[in-house]
Amino acid sequence: MVAEREQEGKLDEVGVSRPSSVPEGASRYALGVQSLSQLDENQVENLEATFEDISPDLARLVIEYGFADIFSRPALDIQHREMATLAALTAMGTASAQLKFHIKAALHIGVSQIEIREIIILMSVYCGFPAAINGTLVLKEVMSESSSS
Amino acid sequence: MVAEREQEGKLDEVGVSRPSSVPEGASRYALGVQSLSQLDENQVENLEATFEDISPDLARLVIEYGFADIFSRPALDIQHREMATLAALTAMGTASAQLKFHIKAALHIGVSQIEIREIIILMSVYCGFPAAINGTLVLKEVMSESSSS
Amino acid sequence: MVAEREQEGKLDEVGVSRPSSVPEGASRYALGVQSLSQLDENQVENLEATFEDISPDLARLVIEYGFADIFSRPALDIQHREMATLAALTAMGTASAQLKFHIKAALHIGVSQIEIREIIILMSVYCGFPAAINGTLVLKEVMSESSSS
Amino acid sequence: MVAEREQEGKLDEVGVSRPSSVPEGASRYALGVQSLSQLDENQVENLEATFEDISPDLARLVIEYGFADIFSRPALDIQHREMATLAALTAMGTASAQLKFHIKAALHIGVSQIEIREIIILMSVYCGFPAAINGTLVLKEVMSESSSS
Amino acid sequence: MVAEREQEGKLDEVGVSRPSSVPEGASRYALGVQSLSQLDENQVENLEATFEDISPDLARLVIEYGFADIFSRPALDIQHREMATLAALTAMGTASAQLKFHIKAALHIGVSQIEIREIIILMSVYCGFPAAINGTLVLKEVMSESSSS
């Protein structure tokens, strides 16, 4: 892990400089599509379809800000991004649909079910048991859907 | 990281069984003291001193539940625990003293300043800019105190 | 808009004085019924029916405090009240039924769908994307029900 | 009530000393089972069944921390614990399943429906009407299920 | 306590009827002043002085809604109101000035320091340790000011 850290340190010297966060020649939207598709290859299409009639710009802003400007930054690897995201969404308690998506995404990119379960248990310390219980029920729903498909 | 995951998987088979989370012969308080001291060797004493006159049991419960029952569980390594903790505390926005402690703790156990900064930036996506800005100001305070000492 | 502001300024000189917020001779309940009915003519009846067996005083308090004491105050016009309300309910993330009611109410009194959509998008800056996404899904539900009726 | 307070004061001298919160010879789990069963005799079984496949440790931690370490402490009687719990869960607005459980538990141990309704109304002062309305709707659901069974 | 409950039940039959919450002939403001003064005889004056230049109606609304319409209702005794209030304010984590006031008020009307400490500890179960720790630090501040005066 030390080696990995050092590497990230080097990437970060680039990471904080403006050009690196959006590679030359790539539009923000295209970069966001690429980043989000790592987590779930259908999610760009889902977002666009969900919001096309009601607020198409919101889907675009999620992709451009959330996934091009932020998610694609090299200073934190994607497993760590998803771990931090799961912690925050469990803590908030107001974002169960988003938590469900990110549990599936985290599993997809190699965060283990055990680690996810443990992050949610950890939240009992900082946010109390209702947050941890409700987060675990979302995990249960994901695992149940995944085993029945 | 895959190797590390597999190892955690094995640990977890133990981790979910009850005896493993509190090793035989070790009291919960002693285990919690040991775990918390990994993050900051003075924090047990600080907690005890702060609460001894007003609510000594609360200090004990933090140590026993937060650090023996939960923090010492092998299913998630301590860097990942601290990353998840920083995300949650930044998201909550009501725990700046705790965020300050955990930023220092995370640095102490090898999470880089770059990773911490990035986790806080990531929170802008899920919790908005005030949370990310206030979290970053706590990081600034920590770095400023550390450079002046 | 400047003219409108000045007018409000004058009203406010009255608005802060105590007698004006409950016109002489009008009971608070009657005034609240009148105010709430501007937003939705059936809502007083809905509130009373929903709570009559379980907590009739709560329905009365909503009407008397929320709509007589506060909503009817002249210092802010009702479109602005509804805009501020939509922002707060989207930000809170724990009040989707109330957000749904106020989206319909806002449309009813002349706030455009475009403005509502934009207020919800704006919340992504202060409260993050889950709040903005969940708020937009409530707006979608309202528009979908309205087009099918 | 003054007499009752004084008695609690005496208990507390014991309560803050460590041994008393977990009686000698009783395991934390067994004590938690006993405490939780006072609120609902089926809830230990429900918790275990719900979480056995997904996160069995979480059920155990709820019982050990929530009900052995905390709930069984003598410094506050169980009616007062439930009143405080109902206030907090109503205020949080993110824990409707937990609020439902604790409304039933509070009724079971002798808190009156009138007191529960009033605590929820009181929350309108500190957390606003959406919290009080949503809390009351949970109470309505409980009363409706109870009258139909 | 059963006797006390029954008595409250009787009071409540009156409590839910509209006229009883504001005794005939008493203005809401006067009733609120009387209720709030039970908690702290200087608080009406403090509120009026604090807000007189910036938002005098807010002070009036706190007194009329919070203390006439709600606090004075007979369905819950004032010790129980304060216990529920302390739980909610600790849970919210955004109202430390209000928590401080209500800790002093609760002590003033006979809730013991031990009960207050315990309600705050209980919050660790539902809202996590940062809320309980920050709440306890407010209690410490109150006790420290009280012993030095």
Place this chain on the structure above:
Amino acid sequence: MVAEREQEGKLDEVGVSRPSSVPEGASRYALGVQSLSQLDENQVENLEATFEDISPDLARLVIEYGFADIFSRPALDIQHREMATLAALTAMGTASAQLKFHIKAALHIGVSQIEIREIIILMSVYCGFPAAINGTLVLKEVMSESSSS
């Protein structure tokens, strides 16, 4: 106001199309600087100075996302944006520094002190009195600084 709405409707047909939100030839950063400077001409410099050593990208992201991508969108006028922002920040209760900035900004662009006071009072209905009181104390601080300068 109806005329104004219609005009916004027209703008919005453009507003949802991608090119309009970032005018051709203008970089996002430059557009954000221009938008934010409408609220406070020193704030870009303040943000850059505050974060240059600790997290310079965060300052850039606030300007690019918050003020170029969102604030500059034509679908909602800036007074309405600020009103919605004040409501949300008051409701959140975790962003007093940001609330202070936006109160000053709102005053600067022509929202009256009376309207700001009233939006904060309105929040008592949705988020309770502590939020409204704490928001009003921030307004008091702004007015006090402004009258002493």
